[in-house]
Amino acid sequence: MTREDKALSPFNEHIAALRSILSDEGVQVGADAAAYEEGARFDRGVAAFVLRPTSTAEVSAAVSYCVRNEIPIVPQAGNTGVVSGSTPDASGTQAVLSLDRLSRNLRLDIDNRSVRADAGILLSDLNAALEPDGLFFPIDLGANPRLGGMLSTNAGGARFLRYGDVRRNVLGITVVLADPEGSIVTLGSSLRKNNTGVDWKQLFIGTSGAFGIITECVLNAERIPRQNAAALLVPSTPSAILPLLREIEGRVGEYLSTFEAMSGNAIRLTLQSIPRLKNPFVGGQVPNYVLLVELTRTWEPRDGEQSLDKVLETALAEIWDTQPDLLADALFGPSQQLWMLRHSIPEGLKQSGRLVSCDLAFQRGDVMKFCDTVTTELPIRFPGVIMCDFGHVGDGGVHLSLVAPHGSEAALNPDLEGNLRSWIYEKAVNDFGGSYSGEHGIGRKNQAYYDKFTPERLKSWARAMKAVTSPSELGVPRLG
Amino acid sequence: MTREDKALSPFNEHIAALRSILSDEGVQVGADAAAYEEGARFDRGVAAFVLRPTSTAEVSAAVSYCVRNEIPIVPQAGNTGVVSGSTPDASGTQAVLSLDRLSRNLRLDIDNRSVRADAGILLSDLNAALEPDGLFFPIDLGANPRLGGMLSTNAGGARFLRYGDVRRNVLGITVVLADPEGSIVTLGSSLRKNNTGVDWKQLFIGTSGAFGIITECVLNAERIPRQNAAALLVPSTPSAILPLLREIEGRVGEYLSTFEAMSGNAIRLTLQSIPRLKNPFVGGQVPNYVLLVELTRTWEPRDGEQSLDKVLETALAEIWDTQPDLLADALFGPSQQLWMLRHSIPEGLKQSGRLVSCDLAFQRGDVMKFCDTVTTELPIRFPGVIMCDFGHVGDGGVHLSLVAPHGSEAALNPDLEGNLRSWIYEKAVNDFGGSYSGEHGIGRKNQAYYDKFTPERLKSWARAMKAVTSPSELGVPRLG
Structure with a gap:
């Protein structure tokens, strides 16, 4: 499908409807969409359109619209991943849902050493906001991703030995599910201890958006080394x-x-x-x-x-x-x-x-x-x-x-x-007995290996959880 | 039901069958079962019988037998919990599955600073085994639980501030599911980094055996303070x-x-x-x-x-x-x-x-x-x-x-x-916005509050997960 085809495509009606939900700036097509179609490692696809919501409520409304109209969604945060996990395929039928404008809210709780942040905030912006209080988010990466991408890939980095991975530093998340309502679910909070049943947020960390789109998070902050x-x-x-x-x-x-x-x-x-x-x-x-x-x-x-x-x-x-x-x-x-x-x-x-x-x-x-x-x-x-x-x-x-x-x-x-x-x-x-993905995740690049190395039983668990969380098409890797 | 009734109960046939699987010592009834029927905080029930397998394979065989004969199972590790999560109810129809003899294997990997251990091993025995190499398992508790109980309640303790909870220190687990086969599933391993899809072990940590019985684990070891x-x-x-x-x-x-x-x-x-x-x-x-x-x-x-x-x-x-x-x-x-x-x-x-x-x-x-x-x-x-x-x-x-x-x-x-x-x-x-269980878990004592405070959606997720893992009756809290 070429860009010219797209101009005549049935998506025009959807684009108009989504613009009425997200504003004109919130839906991009054509040349404006190009940056969202290419990943960090030469992977390139074609998006039906790019959605840029500015709040969890807008994510919910946009996802709900896409689900009801059977448009597959590929969530994208900083698009710095290296396994083709955040770009559309070549079909031109997928919507990219970018978090790059979902970056307005950031609130430090200095007593709790935690920060509540929108998932579209850049790692560098988070650390700049924490710096005056002598704190930082202790995941050290060469790239500058957005938080939602770090959570959905469970990034590791060069100071893992001391601070662990992203999973260890997440206290709570808000996710939007790919169901007809675009349901908003809060899992965990600012608490460091909470043993009241299943820690469901774990299901959404490191799974590349397969079960839902992380839109907000509460993170542990550490003291900056002096x-x-x-x-x-x-x-x-x-x-x-x-x-x-x-x-x-x-x-x-x-x-x-x-x-x-x-x-x-x-x-x-x-x-x-x-x-x-x-x-x-x-x-x-x-x-x-x-x-x-x-x-x-x-x-x-x-x-x-x-x-x-x-x-x-x-x-x-x-x-x-x-x-x-x-x-x-x-x-x-x-x-x-x-x-x-x-x-x-x-x-x-x-x-x-x-x-x-x-x-x-x-x-x-x-x-x-x-x-x-x-x-x-x-x-x-x-x-x-x-x-x-x-x-x-x-x-x-x-x-x-x-x-x-x-x-x-x-x-x-x-x-x-x-x-x-x-x-x-x-x-x-x-x-x-090693892992073929220590920290980068699955994406399109590792899909065949996930399919090969993952026991059928675990795939069936993933299907069962997907059916009750985000039954519609969401994200790049197929875990089921 | 009194002990005299039990002697005449239909369980005698099951007891005989289970003794042929686990040996005589592996199935206890009457006075020998008493210690397994009373918890650490005055909670007391009546067990149909107590199973004491010595290996994951024996757990599997025992669970399979119970599932096929519709006998509910209550897993029990050190029985030191304080929320009535490891003792039978008063019905006399539940089998207690104790891990107290599942304590033979313990292997330190000193290079990896990790230890692979049977889930019935006491915390004190684990630390005694690690001590000659200057290592310990950094969860500090007043009690002396067995590892399986620590994992299934995600214990915290008095040095959480530095070392985190049990969840943070678990690299891998082996679980037995309450399905007709007593399926054995390995989740995670000795790896510190592994981002290949869903980290399923997280759903078994802190859920009191609702989705399966943890029989073996690989834990992070820390250096003993000098x-x-x-x-x-x-x-x-x-x-x-x-x-x-x-x-x-x-x-x-x-x-x-x-x-x-x-x-x-x-x-x-x-x-x-x-x-x-x-x-x-x-x-x-x-x-x-x-x-x-x-x-x-x-x-x-x-x-x-x-x-x-x-x-x-x-x-x-x-x-x-x-x-x-x-x-x-x-x-x-x-x-x-x-x-x-x-x-x-x-x-x-x-x-x-x-x-x-x-x-x-x-x-x-x-x-x-x-x-x-x-x-x-x-x-x-x-x-x-x-x-x-x-x-x-x-x-x-x-x-x-x-x-x-x-x-x-x-x-x-x-x-x-x-x-x-x-x-x-x-x-x-x-x-x-606090938690009614920071570290002790649900058990019978907090069941009503779990029912009250947990959103219906999360209960439905728990039912979906239980349906594909351990569809039969297992453990004390009902999470679905």
Whole structure:
């Protein structure tokens, strides 16, 4: 269906009706809809139209209209997801329901350390609003999503080790169901403790809108760190990474907020792709693996108290003393500069060639074993593809990124992505008991794998819950 | 039905059949069943028989038999709950399924900081097994429950502020469903990150076995604190408690593990009931409210590092300097001794008279406001009843305990408990947006309030979920 067809399409009547509900600005079509049709990772579809409600009541009215007229809805928040979970398909028959104007209400309860917020608010705007009171929402991501997307994908991020995932930081939600009434349901509230039956909000967190559209939420806020210390550690061998994690956890305990691993390949390609990045390694020699370790403390330094730099130095010195075979080198530096290298990797790899990025998770003890297996087998099965793993070793997550350099034979193979994903996912799930989606979610990209790896019984549960929550077509992944 | 009737009951055939499945020791009747028929808070029923399987497979076989023969099942773990959620009713027709022999397997994964355990294992046994590796399960309770009960009630406890509830510390579960097959389902695993659709285990946590019996679990383990410091703080007025919480959170941050409040009434009655307890207050004068504050740190003290006692003293001195009107006094002491006073309160109040204990939760800013309202209105509505609140102010929880002294007119009123509960619960839920069960769960005691306060829509969701998981009669509360 082309845009010209759309102008003549039967949707014109619906567009007029929905404009009377949401105002002209609340319904966009044609060129104005284009930004909502393309996702963060080259996924592109065609929307029948884009709805932009400004309140839960408007979401309800818009959803009710679509359900009664059998128009499938794809909810979209910040559209920063990487699994094609927030964009329409190519049919031109789906309505995108964007939360980008549902961003008016934000109320901090400083005593409760919680914030009630519309689901269309950007993470950066939330944190800007909390900052004057010394608080923040502790999910650290490279992207800047809207809250509804973070909840519906249960985002994780680089400080999971300390603050957990989004699920852990949600106290309550308001959802709109895809039923003829566009029913509004409140689940949970500002309470931190509430054991009065089923915690139904859990069903809506991490399920990409399959059971309803999250329109408002109450979130836990944490105190902003006032001190930090960071270092790049070079493990003697990849097998030293896990003992190093245990040693550091044992020696700096409460302060540890990040334990990330970056493979030499990932760093090298990133430094090549993004020349403004500084190569921090002696003689420019990038090691096989590098760890980013960060300590944070939430109160202001006091006289007589050791700085976190000193705490980290002491802990590393103790490790050198007692287990000299674990740590080859340690580079200290301003936290922000070290993080820049880490946060540049996704973009750096994207520029380096054709990128297939798998978002895996394992028991912590299995991460490096898995990477080792892939490193060994990859050149045989996929010659020319470069293994560029990096990620959250501290919580078992790894972004297993595979790069086929521009112009290489592998890059030209149309089946490369499917073949790589199938091989990696099956090895991860079947051989290692791992997850094929540590934090990114299902979306269109992982639908086939959800279908394959999910027991039929759990699909039937999803169908049963969908039937009583949002029986109409809603969201991208089919969980039933 | 008397025990003599039972001997002649139609259950004899079932008992014989079940003994062939579970062995003689696995099925108990008569006097041997008595301990399983009485709960922790005077609730007593009559069981048709008691099943004591030793493995998930045996649970499955026993459940399958009961379902096929239409025998309702009441799962029971440590039987330490206080809402009559694990004991049979008076009909003599329900089978108690005890997990007390399902306690053979416990496997620590030290790299993953997780432990896979049978659901019948006692909390104390779990911690004893983890202790040699410097780890523990961070849910701190006065009682010593079995793990399955902790999961099915989503226990909270006195260090919630730091470690969260049970829900936050569960990675995976195995459940047996009450269907004709006694189906065994595994939900989650040892992974800390897994975003592959619905996180179904959440619906089994905190729902008292309504959807299935948890038989195994994988739990997060935390590092045992190596240093601690505690103090009893006397706030200048009850309204200073909340600002003190904020000040202390801001000044000791990561170290704060407990912020408990105890009313003077609760302390006085406890000291009277339990004479071996030492009165720690100057001249024996118990203040209006006392706070128990605890700091913990998970690593061994190092040279040049401030002790936690010093950190706490410094923080309190800063508060005295900057906000002299908040804190009237501070008593330092060995952590264990201060905790003994706090942990003795439930037993002390129980001995002081007829006790009606409400397990409420609020936004943190509302806890003291609510207590204040009740303190004002109680003497008018319930003369002679003493308000003895204590609990977890740091997370919004309060055990609002009401004591009618032995022999008082109020104590003799048969409607006292029902009238008190209705008044307190309605005020908490309707006027303050609070919860009538912060951490104890529903059980028989709160069933009527669940029925009253739960929207019909959520009950219909529970029925839908129950229909596809455990369609037969299972557990005490009816959630649908």
